[in-house]
Amino acid sequence: MLELLVRMRNIRNNASGEMVGHPVTAQRRLLLDLIRGAGGHIDAKEIYRRASSQEESISLATVYRSLRLFKELGLVDERRLGKVRCYYETKRSVEHQHLVCKRCGKVLEFESPLIGELVAKAQREYSFKVTQAELCIEGYCRECKKKDS
Amino acid sequence: MLELLVRMRNIRNNASGEMVGHPVTAQRRLLLDLIRGAGGHIDAKEIYRRASSQEESISLATVYRSLRLFKELGLVDERRLGKVRCYYETKRSVEHQHLVCKRCGKVLEFESPLIGELVAKAQREYSFKVTQAELCIEGYCRECKKKDS
DNA sequence: TTAAGTGCAAAGGCTTTGCAGCATA
DNA sequence: TATGCTGCAAAGCCTTTGCACTTAA
Numbered sequence: 001m002l003e004l005l006v007r008m009r010n011i012r013n014n015a016s017g018e019m020v021g022h023p024v025t026a027q028r029r030l031l032l033d034l035i036r037g038a039g040g041h042i043d044a045k046e047i048y049r050r051a052s053s054q055e056e057s058i059s060l061a062t063v064y065r066s067l068r069l070f071k072e073l074g075l076v077d078e079r080r081l082g083k084v085r086c087y088y089e090t091k092r093s094v095e096h097q098h099l100v101c102k103r104c105g106k107v108l109e110f111e112s113p114l115i116g117e118l119v120a121k122a123q124r125e126y127s128f129k130v131t132q133a134e135l136c137i138e139g140y141c142r143e144c145k146k147k148d149s
Numbered sequence: 150m151l152e153l154l155v156r157m158r159n160i161r162n163n164a165s166g167e168m169v170g171h172p173v174t175a176q177r178r179l180l181l182d183l184i185r186g187a188g189g190h191i192d193a194k195e196i197y198r199r200a201s202s203q204e205e206s207i208s209l210a211t212v213y214r215s216l217r218l219f220k221e222l223g224l225v226d227e228r229r230l231g232k233v234r235c236y237y238e239t240k241r242s243v244e245h246q247h248l249v250c251k252r253c254g255k256v257l258e259f260e261s262p263l264i265g266e267l268v269a270k271a272q273r274e275y276s277f278k279v280t281q282a283e284l285c286i287e288g289y290c291r292e293c294k295k296k297d298s
Numbered sequence: 299t300t301a302a303g304t305g306c307a308a309a310g311g312c313t314t315t316g317c318a319g320c321a322t323a
Numbered sequence: 324t325a326t327g328c329t330g331c332a333a334a335g336c337c338t339t340t341g342c343a344c345t346t347a348a
Binding site for chain 2: 080097099101102108110112114115117118119121122126127128129130131132133134135136137138139140141142145
């Protein structure tokens with residue numbers, strides 16, 4: 001946690017080239033804590049709901065503004081899973097992808113070196129500079145598969 | 150084209166088990182034509198813009214309702230590329246994925262058998278019944294890469 | 299002290315829906 | 324003729340923004 005806050009405080013260069021920081025406010029600390037504690041796959045509304053219960057006056061606007069900042073600083077990843085909503089999770093060292101159940105909404109994590117190969121292929125064949133690769137697999141999880149049949 | 154309309158007309162079962170169809174209206178014909186003619190990656194607003202120029206009174210609601218029907222009938226695929234918008238394209242035999250340029254918005258198509266392997270792995274390891282797999286790669290295309298550096 | 303963050307409320311963009319009238323089969 | 328599609332306008336959902344006030348450093 002500490003290192004994230006340090007990173008927040010020392011990340012920009014101002015006009016004179018000095019390193020200047022983003023103030024570490026109580027709200028930002030709380031939100032980052034919540035996202036880290038959520039273990040991945042939490043959306044803005046749920047972050048707001050949990051934050052409100054600890055800090056009644058926090059606003060949804062602050063949640064979105066903080067999420068944008070965290071993204072820019074590389075502290076969290078934003079993923080668009082399923083239909084509409086964005087989900088957030090703190091950045092992890094190992095790349096992973098998601099399986100989303102269309103019936104119960106459960107999100108499973110999924111890892112494979114093949115993703116890296118796909119990215120490499122895109123770079124090679126299209127001279128494309130890849131900044132992000134997202135595989136979203138939709139379907140039905142083990143339990144929901146049974147229930148439906 | 151013809152076969153798509155036939156499909157639309159004969160796709161449902163009513164309460165008595167007879168096949169009944171969705172009426173083929175002028176609007177649906179026009180919209181399906183436009184989507185097929187667009188060669189992929191067209192969004193609802195653009196579909197509406199083009200449709201309006203041929204049929205002034207058509208409404209955006211009809212565009213969205215038709216898109217939903219086409220999806221349900223399996224006539225078109227809906228893909229969420231980049232940040233927010235959905236793009237539509239007529240269903241093709243070969244599965245493919247997309248590379249989206251963050252600078253100019255261009256969408257490149259991308260094919261690889263590795264996707265199939267990933268899906269197979271998900272099914273195997275998680276007992277997951279996969280209905281859709283979408284890989285969205287973001288980054289910078291050849292031209293924009295040059296311009297930026 | 300001062301640049302930057304915050305809450306609030308309003309607005310924005312995309313998509314869906316209620317309703318009365320109209321068209322397809 | 325009867326089911327169900329259409330246009331219109333309003334609403335819904337998620338996200339962003341303008342403004343005046345407050346706060347971290």
